[in-house]
Amino acid sequence: MSVLVFQRTDSPLATASVYALTYLPPIIGGPLLAALADRHARRRIMIICDLLRAAMVALMAIPGIPFAALSVLVFCVVLLSAPFSAARAALLPEILEGDRYVVGSALQNMTNQGAQMLGFALGGALIMGMGPYRALALDAATYLASALILVAGVRRRPAPLCGDADSSSMWTMTRGGAKLVFGDLRLRTLVLFAWLCGFYVLPEGIATPYAATLTDDPQRISFIAGLLMGAMPTGTVVGAFLFGRYVSPSRRLRVMGWLAMLTCAPLIVCAVRPPLAVVLVLWFVSGVGGAYQLAANAAFVQCVPAERRALAFGLVHSGLLASQGVGILVGGAAADRFGPENVVALAGAAGLLVAAALAVLWVRSRKEIIEGVRAEATA
Template sequence: MAAIKPGRPGGRHRRPAERQATYGEVLAIGEFRALWAGQALSLLGDQLSRVALSVLVFERTESPLATASVYALTYLPPIVGGPLLSGLADHYARRRIMIVCDVLRALLVALMAIPGTSFTALCVLVFCVVLLSAPFSAARAALLPELLEGDRYVAGSALQNMTNQAAQMLGFAIGGALIMGMGPYRALALDAATFMASALILVSGVRRRAAPARSGSGRPSMWKMTRAGARLVFGDPRLRTLVLFAWLCGFYVLPEGIATPYAAALTDDPQRVSFVAGLLMGSIPTGTVVGAFLFSRYVSPSGRLRSMGWMAMLTCAPLILCALRPPLAVVLVLWFVSGVGGAYQLAANAAFVRCVPAERRGQAFGLVQSGLLAAQGLGILIGGAAADEFGPEPVVALAGAAGLLVAATLAMLWTDSRKEIIERVRAEAPA
């Protein structure tokens, strides 16, 4: 009888099947439920406050520039302050950081809700409120891997991602109606209440933990923490590639920023522009929700890592077809498919967590988040300027082509980097 060759079925012990976590497992963890509920409340309040501020500033100034400037302040603080303040999550207890940030934001938004607050004061308060989101987000992102191990982290991230997208869509959808009924000042007061409710949920639902262990004596300055975080993230080829995967969103989020002029190009009826723009803006987040569910539920942990490059290319490739100026129904499908591809961010996030030491996750996540916002803001800014010159369809197509080239390059770099991480994922599979 011929000998069984190595590598044939039965010739060696098979690897254990990779177990995928379920949403039920994740929601059964009380501390995660507290983080999840607090985040959902804050996000709904934030979306409501964005609409309220836009209405309030425009009513007071009747200036589109002033209204747009206040909205732009939601991008600037994390870009500037994120790398500096995120390191606090690695030097203080992360639960305490989140609670303090929530309470301070509640107080600041409550000041914004006082009738008669000057425009200058509103701008300063908005800046401070958004600035505090940097240490809060860094602390939450660093704490999450401590609550969810292995594939539970991916399931939890997917659940939070879907919640974020749903909160954005719901907040914008009901924000206008609520403000018509209660007015912008009361809407801001409601936002302040959501921050305070989030703090109370964290107090009661998340247990106390000691501050992350630190080596050496004394407390380094913020500049030293920032430089150390940058060396950590960009000095490791694996982390550098994963960060660039995250920042790729600057290409495929661009269409959302020029959805209104794109809608105007698709319809001759001025009354339908806002409706069509709403459909376009909702198509990519909807695709992201569907993609996150399918990717986390039906693709194995190592399969997600192997397909990450292809999924990243999927976010940009459909946008190229917008150069053909297809009708609305086709554009909605193309943008939806682009959103589905964005689910690769779940795998990139999980791989990033595996490669960063636990005691330095706050600073690392803060740097990535700041760059993420910068990529989105810069992409939308460039896209808007180019759309004025060339029209929205070719700009979206060019963004898709440029993003596809970058994604293909990252996919090739990732092929070498992913091997070690996949082996670690397989080694953690239950016997």
């Protein structure tokens, strides 16, 4: 959709707006829907979300569907990612305990980023060969496949809350979850670390207009955009592997602030308008730094009660997508005026300042978490 819109409008703002549409829905209903995963069996929530999304994407694959209807369906599909992601995030610590959770999170992150890497790199060529509607039909089938994997590979578990907790309204649960997450300095700092990605994900949202500055051949824009969009996920795969396998749990928590700064610092170099090869390296290094999210995620799990995990993760996930969507939308508007390269550099500089401030806050609040990790490792 991003490539099609840019071809029709030649506008970075319009392109970024379409891309941002996949991030903004959680602002509206994400936190409330995430509470469902603390009231009902998490496996069941995931299966229902997959089936609903498969149906919606199948509707999107109908040739000739109006663009407005397509946008509404995209909005709804992304909205359902909130309860699905919250349920999955809360379920994983029940399956994997201790440092196995970090390793499992790393494998999951590598799988997700690897899929994005291949999708962004080959997606343009695939759509040119299949057409957008067949590609959407294939996408609908992947949601059905996900539901089948959950049915076959994940055993049933009871709902995490029972008794009086079940009678609480979702709004009451959401307010309680927000108080839990933002009333604790440690959790608040970890949440802000997660939301930092609003700065370093911005380049992906304007990758197509950025690609247009690197070539005079209109036929190569989608290919170069795919390479750019795949550079960060590739770096994240490499970073997650190295960080999860060769860095000790306590050490991960100590270097988290430095890695957060690494995600943003390389983007500043884009201000000098380097060639494609250098841009790919810079965006790759930025992706490597994104491995700090593994440590932040593990520390967050350690600090949140199990029965409130889905809602807490849902709040973080909703804010995560919202920060990315707003960042991309603002970046697209700025790119119309200042150019994609300058906007990427400004995002990197602003993100570096925020990451440095968070690193200072983290030094003050990480001691108790590190001691807990050491005690767990000793036990």
